[in-house]
Amino acid sequence: xxxxxxxxxxxxxxxxxxxxxxxxxxxxxxxxxxxxxxxxxxxxxxxxxxxxxxx
Amino acid sequence: xxxxxxxxxxxxxxxxxxxxxxxxxxxxxxxxxxxxxxxxxxxxxxxxxxxxxxxxxxxxxxxxxxxxxxxxxxxxxxxxxxxxxxxxxxxxxxxxxxxxxxxxxxxxxxxxxxxxxxxxxxxxxxxxxxxxxxxxxxxxxxxxxxxxxxxxxxxxxxxxxxxxxxxxxxxxxxxxxxxxxxxxxxxxxxxxxxxxxxxxxxxxxxxxxxxxxxxxxxxxxxxxxxxxxxxxxxxxxxxxxxxxxxxxxxxxxxxxxxxxxxxxxxxxxxxxxxxxxxxxxxxxxxxxxxxxxxxxxxxxxxxxxxxxxxxxxxxxxxxxxxxxxxxxxxxxxxxxxxxxxxxxxxxxxxxxxxxxxxxxxxxxxxxxxxxxxxxxxxxxxxxxxxxxxxxxxxxxxxxxxxxxxxxxxxxxxxxxxxxxxxxxxxxxxxxxxxxxxxxxxxxxxxxxxxxxxxxxxxxxxxxxxxxxxxxxxxxxxxxxxxxxxxxxxxxxxxxxxxxxxxxxxxxxxxxxxxxxxxxxxxxxxxxxxxxxxxxxxxxxxxxxxxxxxxxxxxxxxxxxxxxxxxxxxxxxxxxxxxxxxxxxxxxxxxxxxxxxxxxxxxxxxxxxxxxxxxxxxxxxxxxxxxxxxxxxxxxxxxxxxxxxxxxxxxxxxxxxxxxxxxxxxxxxxxxxxxxxxxxxxxxxxxxxxxxxxxxxxxxxxxxxxxxxxxxxxxxxxxxxxxxxxxxxxxxxxxxxxxxxxxxx
Numbered sequence: 071x072x073x074x075x076x077x078x079x080x081x082x083x084x085x086x087x088x089x090x091x092x093x094x095x096x097x098x099x100x101x102x103x104x105x106x107x108x109x110x111x112x113x114x115x116x117x118x119x120x121x122x123x124x125x
Numbered sequence: 126x127x128x129x130x131x132x133x134x135x136x137x138x139x140x141x142x143x144x145x146x147x148x149x150x151x152x153x154x155x156x157x158x159x160x161x162x163x164x165x166x167x168x169x170x171x172x173x174x175x176x177x178x179x180x181x182x183x184x185x186x187x188x189x190x191x192x193x194x195x196x197x198x199x200x201x202x203x204x205x206x207x208x209x210x211x212x213x214x215x216x217x218x219x220x221x222x223x224x225x226x227x228x229x230x231x232x233x234x235x236x237x238x239x240x241x242x243x244x245x246x247x248x249x250x251x252x253x254x255x256x257x258x259x260x261x262x263x264x265x266x267x268x269x270x271x272x273x274x275x276x277x278x279x280x281x282x283x284x285x286x287x288x289x290x291x292x293x294x295x296x297x298x299x300x301x302x303x304x305x306x307x308x309x310x311x312x313x314x315x316x317x318x319x320x321x322x323x324x325x326x327x328x329x330x331x332x333x334x335x336x337x338x339x340x341x342x343x344x345x346x347x348x349x350x351x352x353x354x355x356x357x358x359x360x361x362x363x364x365x366x367x368x369x370x371x372x373x374x375x376x377x378x379x380x381x382x383x384x385x386x387x388x389x390x391x392x393x394x395x396x397x398x399x400x401x402x403x404x405x406x407x408x409x410x411x412x413x414x415x416x417x418x419x420x421x422x423x424x425x426x427x428x429x430x431x432x433x434x435x436x437x438x439x440x441x442x443x444x445x446x447x448x449x450x451x452x453x454x455x456x457x458x459x460x461x462x463x464x465x466x467x468x469x470x471x472x473x474x475x476x477x478x479x480x481x482x483x484x485x486x487x488x489x490x491x492x493x494x495x496x497x498x499x500x501x502x503x504x505x506x507x508x509x510x511x512x513x514x515x516x517x518x519x520x521x522x523x524x525x526x527x528x529x530x531x532x533x534x535x536x537x538x539x540x541x542x543x544x545x546x547x548x549x550x551x552x553x554x555x556x557x558x559x560x561x562x563x564x565x566x567x568x569x570x571x572x573x574x575x576x577x578x579x580x581x582x583x584x585x586x587x588x589x590x591x592x593x594x595x596x597x598x599x600x601x602x603x604x605x606x607x608x609x610x611x612x613x614x615x616x617x618x619x620x621x622x623x624x625x626x627x628x629x630x631x632x633x634x635x636x637x638x639x640x641x642x643x644x645x646x647x648x649x650x651x652x653x654x655x656x657x658x659x660x661x662x663x664x665x666x667x668x669x670x671x672x673x674x675x676x677x678x679x680x681x682x683x684x685x686x687x688x689x690x691x692x693x694x695x696x697x698x699x700x701x702x703x704x705x706x707x708x709x710x711x712x713x714x715x716x717x718x719x720x721x722x723x724x725x726x727x728x729x730x731x732x733x734x735x736x737x738x739x740x741x742x743x744x745x746x747x748x749x750x751x752x753x754x755x756x757x758x759x760x761x762x763x764x765x766x767x768x769x770x771x772x773x774x775x776x777x778x779x780x781x782x783x784x785x786x787x788x789x790x791x792x793x794x795x796x797x798x799x800x801x802x803x804x805x806x807x808x809x810x811x812x813x814x815x816x817x818x819x820x821x822x823x824x825x826x827x828x829x830x831x832x833x834x835x836x837x838x839x840x841x842x843x844x845x846x847x848x849x850x851x852x853x854x855x856x857x858x859x860x861x862x863x864x865x866x867x868x869x
Contacts, residue, residue: 072482080490084676087669094669 127179128291129208130169130284133201133232134216135225136187137526137642139244139274142651143216144184146280171284180288183210189224191231193359205235206345211291213239214283216272219249219256220643222409226265226401230302233267234351236344238290239297241265242272242283248645252419253412261408266298275648296344302400307354307392310381314350314374318364319343354378355390421643425527429641434531441524443607445515450592450606454508458592462504471496486683486693494679494743495672501742502667502735505589510660512588516553517655521647525550526639533637539618540625542566542634545575549582549617554659556580556791560798568635574624576798577808580787581616583609585663586734590782593738598775609783616784620815623851631858663735670732671739678702678729678743697744716781716817717774717824727781733788773831777824784816818844 132140148167169180185204186197193199205213215232217225222243229241243249243256262269268286272279303311318341341349341364352360353374366374378389385392413419418426428437448454471492478488519525529550533543544566552559559579566572583591587609595605624630681702685694694700698721706721709728713719718727726740770778786792786809796805825841 072478073484073487076478076481076483076487076491080487080495080676083495084673087672090669091673 127181128212128288129181129183129210130212130214130287130291131183131185131205131210132214132216133185133205133228134187134244135189135218135221135228135640136197137640138187138216138218138225139272140184140187140216142274143214143242143244143272143280143283144182146274146277147284148182169284169288171281171288182284188228190228192355193357205232205237206348210237211294212287213237214287215239215241215267216244216274217241219243219245219271220252220254222256223401223405226404227397229265230300230397230400231348231351233265233297233300234348236296236342236347238287238293238295239267240283240287240290241267241269242279243269244272244274246271247273247276247278248643255410257408257410261404264404264408265300275651299347300400303393303396306381306384307396310377311347311350311354313377314353315346317370317373318346318349318353351393354381355393419643421523421641424644425641428524429527429530431534434527435535438528438531439611441519442610445512445519446606446610447603449508449512449515450588450595451601451603454511455592455596455601457507457511458504461507462500466496466500466504470500489683490676490679494675498675498678498739498743499667499671501593501738502589502671503664505592505735505738506660506663506667508592509585509588509663510656513554513585513659514652514656517652517659518647520550520655521645521652523642523644526641530639530641533639535618536621537634537637539621540630540634541574541578541617541621542571542637543639544635544637545571545578545617548575548579552579552582552584554585555662556582556584556787557794559584560791560794563798566635568632570630570632571634573799573804573808574621574630576795577624577811578617578620580791580812581620581784582613583783584734584787584791585659586788587783589735589738590730591779593741594770594775594779598770599772605779609779612780612783616815616819619848619852620811626851626854626856626858628858631856666733666735671735674729674732674736675739675743678725678740681705682744713781715825716777716820717828718770718778718781720769722769723778727778727785730782731786731789731792733790734782737782773824773827776827777820780823781816781820784812784819786813786816818848822848 132144134140144165144167147169149170165184166181167184169182171180183204185201188198188201191198191202191205193202204210213232213235215229217229232239241261243258243261246256249256256271258269258271268290270279270283270286272283274280349360349364353364356378361371381392382389387395427433474492474496475488478491479485483491516525519528529543529546532546536542536545545563548559548562548566550559551562556579559582560576563572563575563579566575588606591606591609595602599605625632682697682700683693684691685700685704686692687694687699697703702725703721706725706728710719710721710724713724713727718724722740722744726737729736729740787795792805792809795808796802799805799808822841822845825838826845829838829841
């Protein structure tokens, strides 16, 4: 039972991490913490034309 | 329909600071010119927006004029002329009013409602100077307001006035900049545009064209007339004037040039400055006598001194890396590794998980794999934060802009300009934005060379590798951190020299003109924000890429084939990971670190440079007090890592990992910026071969010094001789690579 619970938590964490990586990759932000700190956000494929402030 | 307000001004005048203050955004603000390459937009947050309208604020790249020479100027000018915002907030640096108003006179000619916000008024007052804003407003024909973007003073008032101006849609009255024959010629050109030009305006860039097929709009007629007078090629191509109209205009320009005995562009520039000079006499009262040095000038006499500048820079960077890696940073990292993970988290998990009935393999995965791996990376985050904090302070007070100036003198001798150092400064946080920042370099050869060499400067993710090797193998030596930084700079210089001798990169570096901002005290809030934003990416990656790879690495190192069956292995040397690493390991044997563990760490460094530490974390449990053992001098207890490396092999390992191909994300950035797979392959290949050769020379020559001479030692000697030849042989393409740094 403990194995299922802890194993499930590990699996969930792994799935969430993988999901986040894929989502960031698709948004073209796999390399950074997001666009807010970057002077070049407009050239990020995921942020083209996307106003990031106050979204 | 949303109101669109553009923020325009000179580089480093505080546009992005105001943009952040008004939109609540957190755009990167740097105290050097050229931080904003692209335009950015955000929703304006007004304290009193009773009509609840959408108000969009556009942060434009800093420009000195609306000429079409640089990428930033083209972006700013295209937006202002084609997209026509409803109002412009022109931010001018109050401490540098004369130069900033040069752009203001051009913006006023666009016929867009405009407000001049005189920034840094707190500094102006502190200097004892006085700017007569109402006089300035009267002369310029636009509203003028005081501002301190850093403290937020006047920001809301300026925004509200700009919104009001946008709603009214009233064009500013044109300032009387030009006179005599120039005004006569301009009137002639305006007349030609009004009555004789009926052809369509031809726009050859990004959409949003509103007046295709119409004559030049009245509000823009003045601007077009001046640009035609200056013989602006982009405007000439855009207007597609009939031959006779063009001839008439040319006659008017030529006549004016003959009368003024100067060329058209210089005439316009001179008259603008003459007009600004007349403004200064009525609107500005300086406390400091003309020619007297300001505090910044006095500091610069020492800091940018031809002889002292570079030694001071070396001392500063030594101090920064010493504090980040060895002293304060190490104390916090030791606490995180030894106390937080080593004493609290891991022992607690080791006690609790079996007590809850969790099986041994899952306990191992949790403690050795996930906490060991992720913890090893997180343990070094404090050091990164200390490093980023100090770099942010240096940047904010204005020192980093001086560094670019100092480096220009050195880089120029080796074929690069100080402009190449800006991407490298940004790259000390992360190579990806550093590589992207290279797009401000107009010369394509210099740009390619900068892209190739930027990742030689250690990014934040390489800091854990430096700290790990310095701490566990090199006895916590204080000089390792600074040395790595200077190895990076040396690699840039050597590569610059070598590459400039090839026909693909030959040619003089572009002139470097950079305005040095006045020194000012850092804003703690700004520094902390910058530190957090740079550092957060590593925490984020620890929770994603590092977490996943920790799990995979743990499985690969814990399982393998035993007696023909796939099962858990007692000895890691029989694991799947060892089998994989052993295939590539012989490649690294000549560099002194050809074990499968080091090979796996190095290869996985391509995923993210922190992976190097992560691999050691999972394999050896670095998070479990390794650094503490170093402090105690208990190197024998560090057998797994220490046995992997001799000191020489550790330096070779560190050098290779610092200089070889960067992580996949940075390689992707190289591909985007090169826009060419062949150049990308060349960049990655060059970096890796260069790293291999340097590490090979270091290790083999080191071995030569400690062992008897063997014939195979001739190879590193030959490589060293070849490298020295490439560096010191004359440049076959050299014409005039002479220092020509200019200080604005």
